Structures are given as structure tokens and as C-alpha cells.
Amino acid sequence: MIRSETSFPVRYYETDQMGIVHHSNYIRYFECARTVLLVDCGCPIETCEKEDGVTFPIVSLECRFRYPAKMGDVVTAVATVETLPTARLQIGQAVYNQDGVLCAEGKVVLGFLDKRTGRPVRCPERILRCFEEHING
Amino acid sequence: MIRSETSFPVRYYETDQMGIVHHSNYIRYFECARTVLLVDCGCPIETCEKEDGVTFPIVSLECRFRYPAKMGDVVTAVATVETLPTARLQIGQAVYNQDGVLCAEGKVVLGFLDKRTGRPVRCPERILRCFEEHING
Amino acid sequence: MIRSETSFPVRYYETDQMGIVHHSNYIRYFECARTVLLVDCGCPIETCEKEDGVTFPIVSLECRFRYPAKMGDVVTAVATVETLPTARLQIGQAVYNQDGVLCAEGKVVLGFLDKRTGRPVRCPERILRCFEEHING
Amino acid sequence: MIRSETSFPVRYYETDQMGIVHHSNYIRYFECARTVLLVDCGCPIETCEKEDGVTFPIVSLECRFRYPAKMGDVVTAVATVETLPTARLQIGQAVYNQDGVLCAEGKVVLGFLDKRTGRPVRCPERILRCFEEHING
Numbered sequence: 001m002i003r004s005e006t007s008f009p010v011r012y013y014e015t016d017q018m019g020i021v022h023h024s025n026y027i028r029y030f031e032c033a034r035t036v037l038l039v040d041c042g043c044p045i046e047t048c049e050k051e052d053g054v055t056f057p058i059v060s061l062e063c064r065f066r067y068p069a070k071m072g073d074v075v076t077a078v079a080t081v082e083t084l085p086t087a088r089l090q091i092g093q094a095v096y097n098q099d100g101v102l103c104a105e106g107k108v109v110l111g112f113l114d115k116r117t118g119r120p121v122r123c124p125e126r127i128l129r130c131f132e133e134h135i136n137g
Numbered sequence: 138m139i140r141s142e143t144s145f146p147v148r149y150y151e152t153d154q155m156g157i158v159h160h161s162n163y164i165r166y167f168e169c170a171r172t173v174l175l176v177d178c179g180c181p182i183e184t185c186e187k188e189d190g191v192t193f194p195i196v197s198l199e200c201r202f203r204y205p206a207k208m209g210d211v212v213t214a215v216a217t218v219e220t221l222p223t224a225r226l227q228i229g230q231a232v233y234n235q236d237g238v239l240c241a242e243g244k245v246v247l248g249f250l251d252k253r254t255g256r257p258v259r260c261p262e263r264i265l266r267c268f269e270e271h272i273n274g
Numbered sequence: 275m276i277r278s279e280t281s282f283p284v285r286y287y288e289t290d291q292m293g294i295v296h297h298s299n300y301i302r303y304f305e306c307a308r309t310v311l312l313v314d315c316g317c318p319i320e321t322c323e324k325e326d327g328v329t330f331p332i333v334s335l336e337c338r339f340r341y342p343a344k345m346g347d348v349v350t351a352v353a354t355v356e357t358l359p360t361a362r363l364q365i366g367q368a369v370y371n372q373d374g375v376l377c378a379e380g381k382v383v384l385g386f387l388d389k390r391t392g393r394p395v396r397c398p399e400r401i402l403r404c405f406e407e408h409i410n411g
Numbered sequence: 412m413i414r415s416e417t418s419f420p421v422r423y424y425e426t427d428q429m430g431i432v433h434h435s436n437y438i439r440y441f442e443c444a445r446t447v448l449l450v451d452c453g454c455p456i457e458t459c460e461k462e463d464g465v466t467f468p469i470v471s472l473e474c475r476f477r478y479p480a481k482m483g484d485v486v487t488a489v490a491t492v493e494t495l496p497t498a499r500l501q502i503g504q505a506v507y508n509q510d511g512v513l514c515a516e517g518k519v520v521l522g523f524l525d526k527r528t529g530r531p532v533r534c535p536e537r538i539l540r541c542f543e544e545h546i547n548g
Binding site for chain 3: 428429431434435438439442460466468469470471472473474475476479
């Protein structure tokens, strides 16, 4: 399994008039963790876009909201990968607050798109090897 | 069934460097449609918060992304309710572009929270009646 | 003078825990009005990017916040142009609520960037003509 | 002078289809730095809201955009205070990239609002003392 995480304080503009982090921001926190996971695997997203000519459109997501994050919290966003990417990459996601309380958890499925043709492709060889090297690490 | 929709142009800041609407914004478009649905049912969210003393925290969501919306598009966000709220309110969601192409579809489950106590409650009587009046209309 | 406007309801996620629209969103409302102004002048931003090969990076902005917009409000964002673009395009901006109360006002200066070279350029001839045709209309 | 800063990677959703960080996000980065400054002064915003019963509505802002931040960048947002708050608090703001290049700079003026009455007030005594203690430190 590959597991990456990143921690950051809740930002004021992410709260809404319920006084808690707006739910759409957990979806964005998920992405922050995926970005770190790609960096940890040696294939940062901007490199994949520029060098491999591939983007990662999102295919589907699901999220369960467990406990509200609030202003003053420092949250940790987690991304995990258990199986190697094929035409799809499935990523487990979670957000915890500073007390280790699970705020949100979910699953995101990414595809791969050839930037030139705009067509779906299988995970490029170089990126696949990055994942292979790290999945049993 | 209650069905509400609202149409609006894609906003530039909603695009990302893939050149399409960032996926998190469909989650926000979903909310725009829910807001209209609540107004259409005669219980706008700000009234529910102020008069019924209840907020609608999101319990879970799922979304499948079908076709990218782009700058220049005018999208239509749809919310549908098929069953009356109890302790939960389940809402079907979709986003179409101006050609009627389905861009995203999903499901959102809301709960009800007493603003004073911060505790989950069943759907308040007044709001339930609003839904009853409209669900067979 | 060219004057364009667009009206839309405040979105829930745009509010913050002060219970009002977060200030950064007026900056985004400003952009919504500029987008409409470009359409009204016959040069929508996505056409300028694709056909003229030019983007409009923002050079500077100023904003005074006068009165908070709130959930339930329908705001009108306004953009005005008084002088033809050269290497810069200066745009007056304002946001009003449904009662005509001024919520925010400001000024935005845009530049022009050649997409291929990434270098600043003067306003392309075609876009300039679009503005000329409309500025005295 | 009080000077606070905070560093964080650019988030993917903050980029737009120009391939750079959307200008509205620098305004949000500014706020991140102000949040840290308030913490550094011993009066975190959520404490001010809860204990002092005061919120900090923004009165005005100006920003000059100098150099685009991009995906992959780690930016540093800075907030500085040179004079003690009265009915207003003026804050200098800047965002740098990881190479020390100035991306954006500006000025933000905040007011103070009594949460109960919704009326503008002078900076509460406790908060003023926090600033006094740190401004010559």
C-alpha cells in the first residue's frame, strides 16, 4: 500500500455560515493528499502533465462526512493506493482533525487522458513504474 | 417527485489548468440546485436556519463525472427528491451542459441539526409539510 | 462607456462563519461581470484565448467593501469600461444586492499576454475593434 | 512591526485554465497570513469571535499581481502590521514563491464588528494589548 498525508490549518474562507468547513472543501482536501501521494511516488502532477502528456480527470468520488472540521483545526488529509493503476486509479481518502477524529472519508477514482488527443488512455508506463516501486515500500 | 433546477454560466475561476471545470465545483453546483429546491418547496435554507433553528449538514455524497463542462458553457444543475425526509433527506443530483449532455450525476444525503444544541434531529414538522405539499405536485 | 451586468443568487458555500459572503467572492463576482462584458462586446474570453491566442492576466485590483451580501440575496455584478484598451484594460466594478444597495466597488486592471510566447502584448487589433464598436453605443 | 508568514504548496483547484493560480486565490493567501499573524499575537480569530464577541469584516483591499504562482510552487504568504489598531487595522500583505520571487503584494484594511449588535466598534482592549505586546517585539 502507498500512503501519503499532508497537514494544514483550516482556512477561514473554507468555513460557511454553519460555522464549519463547507463540505465541498473536504473534496479539495482529498485532492491535496493525492497531490502529495503523486509527489511521494516520484511523479508529481505537473510533471505528468508536461512530460507524460497526461492529465488525471476524476471519474467518480464518494464521501461520507463524519465530524465537522472547524476554524482553528489543523487537519490531516490522507490518500492511499492499494492496487496498481490500469485505465483507472483508485484512491482511498480520509481527513482527520488534530485530535485524530475522522472528519470525512471516501474513495476517488481517476482516469488518464492523453493531453494531445483528449482521449482516455491506460496509465503511462513511467507512471505505472513509479507506483510499482512504491506500492510495496 | 420534486424536481428543481437552475442554470448559470461556468465561471472562469471554476476552471483548472486542465482547461475544464474543476471536479469540486460540480459538488457546489449540486448545492445550488438544492438551494433552489428548498426555495421551490417554500422553505429556503436561510429561513430554516433562522426560523426552524435547523441546519442541513451533509451526511454523504457520491458523484460520477461524465463529461467536462468548460468555460463558455451554461450548465443546468438539477435536484430531485422522491421520498419524504425523516432523519435524513436524500437528493438526486445532476448537471447538464447547454446541449443537454450529462456532465455529472450523483446523490447527496442531508441530515438535520438543531442549531442550539448542535444535535441531530428529525426533519422539523414545518419543513416536512413543505415537502409533502410539493412531492406530488 | 460600455456597461455590462449579471445577476445571480448568493451561493451557500460563498458564505463564511461570519454569516456573510466571504470578501474573496466579490473579487470573483467582479470577474463574472467582466466575462459578460467581454461577451457583450463580441469577444468572449474563450474565443480570445483560442482565436486571438491571448489571455488576460490581472495586473492589479482594488476593492472597497460597503455592505455585506448574505444568503438569500440576489446580487448584480457590474463591469464598466470608459477608455479603450492599450497594453492595459481598466475596468470599473461594483456589486449590488437586490435592494440596489452597493455591496462592493472597485477597479481591476488587466493586461494582455501572448499565449504562445507568454509575453505581454498590446491589446490585439480584433479585440480593440470590438471595444471601439461598443464604447460609444 | 509585527510580521507573520506561512508557507504552503499551491493547490491544483487554485489554478485556472491560464495554467496559473487564479488571482482571487492570492486574496485568500493574504487571509491565511493574517490568520497566522493573529495567532502569533496571541489572539486567534476564533477566540476573538467567541470570547471578545468581535468579527473582523474587511473594509478594503488592494493587490498588485507581480508574477504568477503555478502548480508545484510552494508559496509564502506574509502579513505585516506597523501601527496599532484603532477602529481599523491596516495590514501589509505579500505572497512569494519558493525562489523568493514576489508574486503579489497588497494592503488590507479590517474593521471590528460587535457580533451581538452587528455594529462597528473600536478594537477591543484585549486584542489591542495583544498587538501592543508584539509590535515592538
